[in-house]
Amino acid sequence: MRALVVDDSRAMRKIIAGAxxxxxxxxxxxxxxxxxxxxxxxxxxPDLATVDWNMPVMDGLTFVTQVRANxxxxxxxxxMVTTEAEHGQIVRALAAGAHEYLIKPFTVESxxxxxxxxxxxxxxxxx
Amino acid sequence: xxxxxxxxxxxxxxxxxxxxxxxxxxxxxxxxxxxxxxxRAAGASDVSAYVDGIRLxxxxxxxxxxxxxxxxxxxxxxxxxxxxxAFSTSVIPALKQAxxxxxxxRIWSAASSTGQEPYSLAISLQDxxxxxxxxxxxxxxxxxxxxxxxxxxxxxxxxxxxxxLPAPLLVRHFTRVGTQWQVNDDIKKMVRFQQLNLTNSxxxxxxxxxxxxxxxxxxxxxxxxRDILSRVRKVLKPGGYMFLGGAETTLGVDENWDRELxxxxxxxxxxxGGQA
Numbered sequence: 001m002r003a004l005v006v007d008d009s010r011a012m013r014k015i016i017a018g019a020x021x022x023x024x025x026x027x028x029x030x031x032x033x034x035x036x037x038x039x040x041x042x043x044x045x046p047d048l049a050t051v052d053w054n055m056p057v058m059d060g061l062t063f064v065t066q067v068r069a070n071x072x073x074x075x076x077x078x079x080m081v082t083t084e085a086e087h088g089q090i091v092r093a094l095a096a097g098a099h100e101y102l103i104k105p106f107t108v109e110s111x112x113x114x115x116x117x118x119x120x121x122x123x124x125x126x127x
Numbered sequence: 128x129x130x131x132x133x134x135x136x137x138x139x140x141x142x143x144x145x146x147x148x149x150x151x152x153x154x155x156x157x158x159x160x161x162x163x164x165x166x167r168a169a170g171a172s173d174v175s176a177y178v179d180g181i182r183l184x185x186x187x188x189x190x191x192x193x194x195x196x197x198x199x200x201x202x203x204x205x206x207x208x209x210x211x212x213a214f215s216t217s218v219i220p221a222l223k224q225a226x227x228x229x230x231x232x233r234i235w236s237a238a239s240s241t242g243q244e245p246y247s248l249a250i251s252l253q254d255x256x257x258x259x260x261x262x263x264x265x266x267x268x269x270x271x272x273x274x275x276x277x278x279x280x281x282x283x284x285x286x287x288x289x290x291x292l293p294a295p296l297l298v299r300h301f302t303r304v305g306t307q308w309q310v311n312d313d314i315k316k317m318v319r320f321q322q323l324n325l326t327n328s329x330x331x332x333x334x335x336x337x338x339x340x341x342x343x344x345x346x347x348x349x350x351x352x353r354d355i356l357s358r359v360r361k362v363l364k365p366g367g368y369m370f371l372g373g374a375e376t377t378l379g380v381d382e383n384w385d386r387e388l389x390x391x392x393x394x395x396x397x398x399x400g401g402q403a
Contacts, residue, residue, distance in 0.1 A: 085285060087303045090294055101294035103285050110289035113203060117293050 001122055002026045002046040006036040006063065007081070008055040012104075016050050016081060019108050023115070024122035033058030037066060045076055048120050051098070053082035053089070061096055068097030077118050081106070129273070130159045134178035138162070138193060145194040156273030160240055161196040163270055165189075167347065202243045203291035210341070210370050213389035215251050218368050222336055223256070225366050231262040235335045235362070237325065238343035239267030242278030242318070243287075246310055248339070249317040250300055257317075266332060268323035275320045281310035325355050334364045342372035349380065356381035360397045369395040 003025045005017045010031075017027040028046065030036035032055040040046075049067070051060040060080060067073045079100040080093045090101050100114050115121040138158050139150045150158065162174045169189075171177035181189045205211045222232060232252075236245040245267035252263045269275050288297060288308050301308040323332070325343065338359055344352050356377060359369060369384070370392075371377070377384040377395055384395045 085303070085306075087298060087301075090298050094294055094298065098294075101297075103289055105286070106289050107286065110286070110291075113291040114289075116208060117291070 001048070001120065002028070002044065004028050004030060004036060004039055004046045004049040006030045006033065006049060006055070006060065007052040008032055009052070012052070016111075019111055020048075020050075022108075023112065023125040032056055033060060033063030033066070036063055040067070040073060040076070045073060047075075048077045048079065048115075048118070050079050050081045050102075053080060053084045053093075061093060064093065064096045064098050077120060079114060079118070130155045131175045131179075134175040134182070137182045138178055138197070141190060142194055142197050145190070150197070156241075156271065156277050158197065159271050160269070160274040162193060164343075164345075165192055165196055202240050202287075204243050204296075205247045205291050205293075206244065206341070207373060208291070209390055209392045210339075211247060211251060213392040213394060214248070214337070214370070215255065217389045218337060218394065219252070219255050222366075222368075223261075226336065230260065232256065232264075232336045233333065234263065234265045234337045235332065235339065236265060236267045237323075237338060237340045237359075239269050239278055239320065240274055241283075241287075242267060242281060242310075242320070243290075244339060244341070245278070245318045245320075246281065246314055249314045250296055252317070253300075253314070257313075263317055265318045266335075267318055267320045268325075268332075269320075270322070270324050272322055275322055279320050281315050282307050283310075284308075326351060329358055329362050332362060335362055336364055336367050338363060338367070338369045340369060340371055340375075342375070344371065344375045344380075352380045357383070360384070363397055365397075365400045367396065371395065 001024065003020045005013050005020070005027055007013045007016065008031050013029045017029055020027050028039055028043070030039050034057045036049065051063055053060040060082065064078050067076060067078060078098045079102060080098045081102045081104065083104045085103045093101055100118055102111060102114050112121060112125065135155050135158055143149055159174050162177065166174045166177035169177055171180060226232060234248055236248060239245050245265045248265050256263055267278055282304065284307055288301070297308070300311050300314050302311060340359060344355065347355065360383060363369065383398050385398050386393045386395055
């Protein structure tokens with residue numbers, strides 16, 4: 001399985017991508033929504049994208065909206081991974097087309113449980 | 128029995144030294160609830176007595192077990208997923224037929240800890256039963272009063288909310304209060320909590336259609352398990368269901384249960400329909 005990790009923090013990308021690789025994912029990274037769209041245009045479609053909210057150039061909500069507007073990307077599962085924790089923001093992200101929402105800071109167990117909810121926990125990995 | 132300050136402080140120092148996790152004052156309920164299984168397994172009368180025993184006669188293996196109990200395996204919403212799927216997709220539809228005249232269900236969450244299990248059950252029943260005018264009462268019991276106070280409050284940290292709760296259910300059934308999340312009243316009023324030691328009488332609880340007795344039998348000896356299972360049979364209504372934890376079984380303990388496989392989950396039903 002492949003995951004695209006979208007976050008403007010290099011340290012956070014390393015944490016998320018590292019956790020996903022331990023579970024058996026191949027990972028690619030992007031520092032903002034625009035760069036993430038380029039990754040989608042140029043390569044095979046990942047199974048999962050983890051998406052930060054606040055990023056320069058293109059924020060996560062805009063990225064989610066643009067991905068959902070493109071039928072070629074409908075098999076891509078989107079999970080917001082962000083410090084934004086207001087009720088209304090979670091509603092907005094889900095309405096825009098995000099499938100799940102994980103709030104920072106998070107534990108590896110909670111990431112695994114979210115993947116399990118999405119049916120994206122690789123065989124052999126334990127939630 | 129509440130945790131003594133000496134025992135709590137000693138555990139906090141141990142956990143901070145071994146894991147860098149800081150347990151602040153007010154986390155007594157967490158320490159007590161996580162260590163109750165270890166105390167039971169060691170035959171101690173309560174958590175304070177268990178901790179004092181290790182504090183006065185240091186035991187490396189026991190110290191590691193305490194640190195692990197406090198740093199891993201936090202209670203999740205819809206814990207392990209599959210039992211709740213079996214509950215929603217098979218058990219509830221079957222009970223809707225069996226109880227069509229009374230249109231009422233009672234469910235016991237027998238080791239309810241900080242409330243995630245009974246509230247998950249209440250959330251599961253919202254669309255399938257409550258919206259159709261059925262009544263449902265969920266009783267959550269636990270040994271620890273501190274854990275029960277937290278469960279009754281129905282207020283959870285962000286870290287707790289991240290554990291296994293689907294985002295659409297979070298926004299539907301919880302309200303943000305400061306940095307925490309409060310379970311909404313329609314879910315909260317379906318659940319009643321009370322203190323209960325599983326080795327004591329269940330007579331005051333009444334009868335149930337479903338019992339969740341998950342991840343608690345493993346901490347009792349064989350005789351106590353047998354006693355608990357035989358008395359759970361007596362509080363199950365005819366045609367009722369019992370869920371155990373993934374590592375737990377009635378086999379070799381109490382043979383008066385039939386097992387049914389729903390997906391990969393075993394549910395247990397009293398043989399011959401059970402007794403009223």
